[in-house]
Amino acid sequence: MSNRQALELIADLVPQGSRVLDLGCGDGALLALLRDRRGCRGYGVELDDAKVLAGVQRGVNVLQRNLEEGLSLFEDNSFDVVLQLDTLQNLRNTEDMLRETARVGRIGIVSFPNFAHWPNRLRVLQGRMPVTKVLPYQWYDTPNIRVGTFADFEILARKNGLHILDAFGLHEGEVVKHWPNLLASTAVFRFEHR
Amino acid sequence: MSMQGHVTPQKMHFSEALPLRSGATLRDYTLVYETYGRLNAERSNAVLVCHALNASHHVAGTHADNPKSVGWWDNLIGPGKPLDTDRFFVICINNPGSCFGSTGPMHVNPDTGRLYGSDFPVVTVEDWVNAQARVLDRLGIRQLAAVMGGSLGGMQALSWTLQHPERMRHALVIASAPSLSAQNIAFNEVARRAIVTDPDFHGGHFYAHGTVPKRGLRVARMIGHITYLSDDSMEAKFGRELRSAELAYSTQEIEFQIESYLRYQGDKFSEYFDANTYLLITRALDYFDPARAFGGDLSRALARAQAKFLVVSFTTDWRFSPARSREIVKGLLDNRLDVSYAEIDAPHGHDAFLLDDARYHGIVRACYDNIAREIGA
Numbered sequence: 001m002s003n004r005q006a007l008e009l010i011a012d013l014v015p016q017g018s019r020v021l022d023l024g025c026g027d028g029a030l031l032a033l034l035r036d037r038r039g040c041r042g043y044g045v046e047l048d049d050a051k052v053l054a055g056v057q058r059g060v061n062v063l064q065r066n067l068e069e070g071l072s073l074f075e076d077n078s079f080d081v082v083l084q085l086d087t088l089q090n091l092r093n094t095e096d097m098l099r100e101t102a103r104v105g106r107i108g109i110v111s112f113p114n115f116a117h118w119p120n121r122l123r124v125l126q127g128r129m130p131v132t133k134v135l136p137y138q139w140y141d142t143p144n145i146r147v148g149t150f151a152d153f154e155i156l157a158r159k160n161g162l163h164i165l166d167a168f169g170l171h172e173g174e175v176v177k178h179w180p181n182l183l184a185s186t187a188v189f190r191f192e193h194r
Numbered sequence: 195m196s197m198q199g200h201v202t203p204q205k206m207h208f209s210e211a212l213p214l215r216s217g218a219t220l221r222d223y224t225l226v227y228e229t230y231g232r233l234n235a236e237r238s239n240a241v242l243v244c245h246a247l248n249a250s251h252h253v254a255g256t257h258a259d260n261p262k263s264v265g266w267w268d269n270l271i272g273p274g275k276p277l278d279t280d281r282f283f284v285i286c287i288n289n290p291g292s293c294f295g296s297t298g299p300m301h302v303n304p305d306t307g308r309l310y311g312s313d314f315p316v317v318t319v320e321d322w323v324n325a326q327a328r329v330l331d332r333l334g335i336r337q338l339a340a341v342m343g344g345s346l347g348g349m350q351a352l353s354w355t356l357q358h359p360e361r362m363r364h365a366l367v368i369a370s371a372p373s374l375s376a377q378n379i380a381f382n383e384v385a386r387r388a389i390v391t392d393p394d395f396h397g398g399h400f401y402a403h404g405t406v407p408k409r410g411l412r413v414a415r416m417i418g419h420i421t422y423l424s425d426d427s428m429e430a431k432f433g434r435e436l437r438s439a440e441l442a443y444s445t446q447e448i449e450f451q452i453e454s455y456l457r458y459q460g461d462k463f464s465e466y467f468d469a470n471t472y473l474l475i476t477r478a479l480d481y482f483d484p485a486r487a488f489g490g491d492l493s494r495a496l497a498r499a500q501a502k503f504l505v506v507s508f509t510t511d512w513r514f515s516p517a518r519s520r521e522i523v524k525g526l527l528d529n530r531l532d533v534s535y536a537e538i539d540a541p542h543g544h545d546a547f548l549l550d551d552a553r554y555h556g557i558v559r560a561c562y563d564n565i566a567r568e569i570g571a
Contacts, residue, residue: 019530041530043527043533049538049539049553052534052536052557053553053556053557053560055534056504056534056536056557056560056561056564057560057563057564059564059567061532061533061534062534062535063523063533063534063535064535064536064537065535065537073520073523073524073527074527075527075528078527
């Protein structure tokens with residue numbers, strides 16, 4: 001999700017002037033973009049020392065925390081939008097995290113690598129785990145410990161009472177509207193809790 | 195080596211009495227302070243640094259008469275350092291009640307003509323902040339670019355944001371806590387009992403007896419020092435290392451290097467630190483609790499704050515643990531204040547805030563770079 005085009009696509013989903021929380025905010029690029037273009041204020045959460053520093057250097061609010069430890073710092077519905085881009089697949093407690101995301105924000109936006117993207121399917125048919133631009137790791141060293149598909153997320157969201165407002169795929173910075181479970185390397189969902 | 199060069203302490207006398215939290219007043223007092231860098235024409239680049247328990251106004255540089263007298267935060271403050279004195283005007287004030295030059299227990303009580311001793315009024319973090327604000331008034335500084343402190347100094351920085359929210363833009367609260375825990379107070383109490391029960395203490399009027407309660411001070415420092423270090427760093431530095439090759443099988447002699455180190459620290463401390471000051475400052479630590487007036491609700495207490503915050507903690511600090519810093523962060527988040535928080539994975543315990551760590555100093559530098567941009571320094 002470091003791709004500039006993808007960042008701007010995501011930023012377009014965030015209403016002007018929103019209070020935002022970016023979980024796994026990386027170097028704070030999206031927060032800075034939301035601040036500068038859309039007048040948003042908020043915080044990022046990041047674990048990595050170098051990324052926390054990069055965020056502070058950009059002048060955005062960064063809180064150094066391990067997301068596995070939950071979101072107890074944040075009150076219910078304290079944000080307009082909670083973003084969780086390209087991090088859900090790295091967390092052990094994916095479902096808890098999704099519930100926490102829904103708890104602290106009115107609207108959630110998540111993105112993650114779509115394991116059902118066709119080159120991944122081909123690779124699995126050949127008997128090997130996929131290694132692609134979006135999933136660049138070998139099976140034995142990947143931080144993506146929760147691989148799922150576009151279709152899988154719809155089921156998990158429904159199970160947790162989340163109402164999906166928007167769902168589309170992304171591939172090489174372009175929106176994929178048709179057959180995203182097959183044609184998109186990244187899945188994006190915008191949802192609210194009922 | 196300090197890059198700040200020589201610095202000369204200055205004095206400011208106040209004839210107007212300072213009302214204290216306790217209801218007492220401090221009248222006719224003098225504060226000692228040091229400044230570094232230049233105040234700009236707009237008077238917008240001033241940074242107040244608050245000192246902790248054992249430290250003084252001498253935060254950076256060296257005194258001309260003593261090349262070894264490097265300031266206690268010299269690794270962080272100076273030309274080109276994270277708090278860059280080429281861009282900022284830095285002030286550090288010795289708090290009243292201290293023993294490094296500002297009016298304290300070793301000075302004459304104008305009411306009695308005798309040394310204050312234990313009659314020196316109990317001072318709080320809030321009193322110190324008010325005393326510091328008066329120095330800034332005299333220096334013509336209406337608004338500080340930032341207030342920064344570590345440990346007890348961090349409590350002063352936090353208190354500044356509540357007592358004078360409009361007089362500051364940023365607060366840097368490092369290795370601090372919103373109040374002491376029961377365990378913290380317990381350690382303070384052991385230190386105080388060691389001093390007060392020393393036969394040389396004479397109820398705090400030991401100056402008149404020509405004695406110094408050094409035994410009490412030594413033990414106080416030893417116990418304090420244990421709480422500044424992490425288990426791991428003590429293990430790495432000393433382990434079970436012996437002073438001599440053979441065991442002496444003595445209950446009184448030093449056997450282990452850690453004993454030797456603690457005794458050395460205690461001895462050194464008892465030579466220069468005042469016993470009444472130690473009692474006063476540990477009490478100020480105990481009393482600090484801005485949430486108390488709000489039924490223990492820190493979020494409500496912090497509602498007055500307007501500053502942008504940087505909160506830093508160290509993972510192995512068990513004296514003021516990261517959880518205590520996160521309480522501050524939570525209170526700031528509840529008030530929708532700007533805050534960044536760094537939890538530095540350093541092995542050195544509470545002492546880490548005084549040490550040079552690239553991640554820690556990098557964050558502080560980035561914060562001051564942002565402040566400099568904001569004020570055009």
